[in-house]
Amino acid sequence: MHHAPIVLLGPQRFDPTLGEAVRELGIRGPFATITAGWQEREAEDAELHEHLFRRTINLRLYARAEEVWREDPEFREAHRARQDRLRHKQDFYRIRLEHALESAFVIQKRKAPSDILEEEEAMSIRLLQEIDRTHLEQCHFIRERFERIWKPRFRPAIAKHCEEIAAIIARCEAVAIAGGHVGTLLNRLELFGIKDMIDGKPIFAWSAGAMVLSERIVLFHDDPPQGPGAPEVFDRGLGLVPRVVPLPHPDQRLRLSDRARMSLFARRFAPALALTFRPRTRIMWNGHALVHGHGVERIRPDGSLESFASWTLDGRGEGPSLPLPSPQGIPSEARPSPPDLTDLLPPPHSSGHHG
Numbered sequence: 001m002h003h004a005p006i007v008l009l010g011p012q013r014f015d016p017t018l019g020e021a022v023r024e025l026g027i028r029g030p031f032a033t034i035t036a037g038w039q040e041r042e043a044e045d046a047e048l049h050e051h052l053f054r055r056t057i058n059l060r061l062y063a064r065a066e067e068v069w070r071e072d073p074e075f076r077e078a079h080r081a082r083q084d085r086l087r088h089k090q091d092f093y094r095i096r097l098e099h100a101l102e103s104a105f106v107i108q109k110r111k112a113p114s115d116i117l118e119e120e121e122a123m124s125i126r127l128l129q130e131i132d133r134t135h136l137e138q139c140h141f142i143r144e145r146f147e148r149i150w151k152p153r154f155r156p157a158i159a160k161h162c163e164e165i166a167a168i169i170a171r172c173e174a175v176a177i178a179g180g181h182v183g184t185l186l187n188r189l190e191l192f193g194i195k196d197m198i199d200g201k202p203i204f205a206w207s208a209g210a211m212v213l214s215e216r217i218v219l220f221h222d223d224p225p226q227g228p229g230a231p232e233v234f235d236r237g238l239g240l241v242p243r244v245v246p247l248p249h250p251d252q253r254l255r256l257s258d259r260a261r262m263s264l265f266a267r268r269f270a271p272a273l274a275l276t277f278r279p280r281t282r283i284m285w286n287g288h289a290l291v292h293g294h295g296v297e298r299i300r301p302d303g304s305l306e307s308f309a310s311w312t313l314d315g316r317g318e319g320p321s322l323p324l325p326s327p328q329g330i331p332s333e334a335r336p337s338p339p340d341l342t343d344l345l346p347p348p349h350s351s352g353h354h355g
Contacts, residue, residue, distance in 0.1 A: 003287040006213065006241055009206040010281040010295075011179070011248055016051050017280050017294075017324060018176065018204055024292075027202060029055070029173030036061035036188040037180020037208045048178065056176070057168050061188035064161045068191070072157035075150060082146045083187075086139060090234070093135040098230045100127050108260050128268045132233045136216055139235045143190070153193050162192050169197045179207025179248070182219070186212050186235060195238045203240070210246040210277065215239045218269065220247065222255045231265060241285045243272045243313045247299075250276040259303035266299040273315055274299040280324050289313070294324045 007021045033049075033056045035042045042062040049056045069076040104124035110117065152158050169175065175198045177185075185208050189195065203213070211217050220231040247254065255261055256276075266274050273290075275283070281295035290311045297305040298315070308317030 004200050004202045005287075006203045006205070006285040008210040008213070008241065008244075008246055008275075008277065008283055008285070008296075009204065010277040010279045012206050015279045017282060018048075018206070019051050019053075020324065021204060021282055022052065022174070025202060027174050030171065031056045032169045032172040032175045032198075032201075033058045034061060034175065034177045034185070034189070034194070034209070035180070036065075037178060037182065037185035038062070039181055039184055045178075048176070052176065057172065059165055059168060059194075061165075061192060061194070062184065064165075065188050065191055068157045068161065072155055075152070075155055075157070078146070078150055079191075082142060085142055086235070089135065089138050089142070090232075093131065093138075094230065094232060096131050097128070097135075097232055100124070100131055101230050104128065104264060105261075108264070125264070125267050132216075132268070136233055136236060143236075152191060158191065165192055165194070166197050169201065172201070174202040174204065177203065177205040177209030177212070179209050182208035182211050182217060182234065185209065186217065186237070189238065195240070206277070207248045210241075210248065212237050213240045214244050214246055215242055215272070216245075218245050218247075220265075221253045222258075222261070223253075231268075244285075244290070245269050245272045245274045246277055247274060248277045250278065256305065261303070262299050263301060263303035266301050266303065270301065271314065273311060276305070282324075292322065294322050296321070 005025060007025070009017060009021060012018055031052050033045060033052070035045050035048070035058060038044065039062055042060065043058065045056070045058055049058075069079075104121070104127075107117075107120050107124055110120075112120075153162050179185075189212060205213050214237040217234040217237045218231055219234045220229075222229040222231075250256060254265075254276075275290075276297045276299070278295065283290050283293040283296045285291075291309070293307065293309045293311070295307065297307045298311065298317075300306055306317065307321035309319035309322050311317050
């Protein structure tokens with residue numbers, strides 16, 4: 001089990017608080033950064049590098065995957081076929097899910113004796129949970145079968161990158177996982193076996209980065225530009241933070257004022273805690289509980305929001321939520337000197353492929 005602290009943060013793009021969290025934990029060494037969710041913009045990490053005191057090494061997982069596709073076309077085609085199969089499964093799951101959600105919303109509005117309504121609503125939730133569970137099992141089966149047949153990390157085109165990545169991570173004190181496209185990020189993390197490599201390292205993650213650390217990745221948007229808004233299970237996550245559904249940008253993506261809708265969401269994904277992550281919020285998983293909550297709220301079973309400094313896995317909260325300090329600049333003389341990271345860079349044979 002991962003016992004080093006894992007810090008989940010709100011969006012970092014416009015009002016970053018990552019540096020505050022890093023200083024709070026006293027981390028002064030180099031960071032391995034993962035920006036694969038940014039896809040072709042993976043290398044555009046200058047602001048992140050500066051925010052982390054110019055002591056980051058980007059693992060370049062997206063660019064490395066592009067190298068793998070070029071060097072191992074047989075594996076590339078197999079991987080593409082697997083992704084196509086997962087997409088088809090997601091489409092059929094979505095059809096079943098949308099009909100079950102529609103019926104659940106209708107049942108919520110029906111008039112009947114309270115005990116009957118409670119029974120019917122509970123049945124709706126059990127149906128949704130069964131649809132979610134079955135879909136997650138299918139995703140797991142497809143991925144496990146692919147791993148068993150193709151053994152990705154034993155293929156030379158992948159193994160050399162795994163060796164380089166593991167060497168970099170071993171020399172870094174902590175890991176930072178940015179957001180972006182959650183599917184791309186998840187696939188690159190799994191392709192190179194990153195979960196085992198970062199075991200025991202402090203991890204800081206936000207947006208899609210926080211989502212992939214959970215046991216199951218939940219996509220949500222109550223009012224998307226097109227189509228109905230049905231929160232859906234996308235796939236299993238790395239499972240490093242148990243019983244949490246991270247919800248970045250909740251004000252833009254959820255109808256938080258719709259108590260009935262939020263109640264259904266919270267009860268459907270229970271016993272996991274549905275936690276909102278706005279800008280300048282964060283919370284830490286210490287291996288046993290969620291602690292040091294700064295502005296993070298959970299959606300309660302009744303659809304309301306509550307905020308605590310800490311939560312146990314069964315949802316019991318303790319202490320008032322902690323406010324984050326006002327942003328303050330770091331005096332130049334107080335900034336840690338950037339360490340010499342030359343020995344952390346990949347060997348010359350891969351230096352020409354930065355994507």
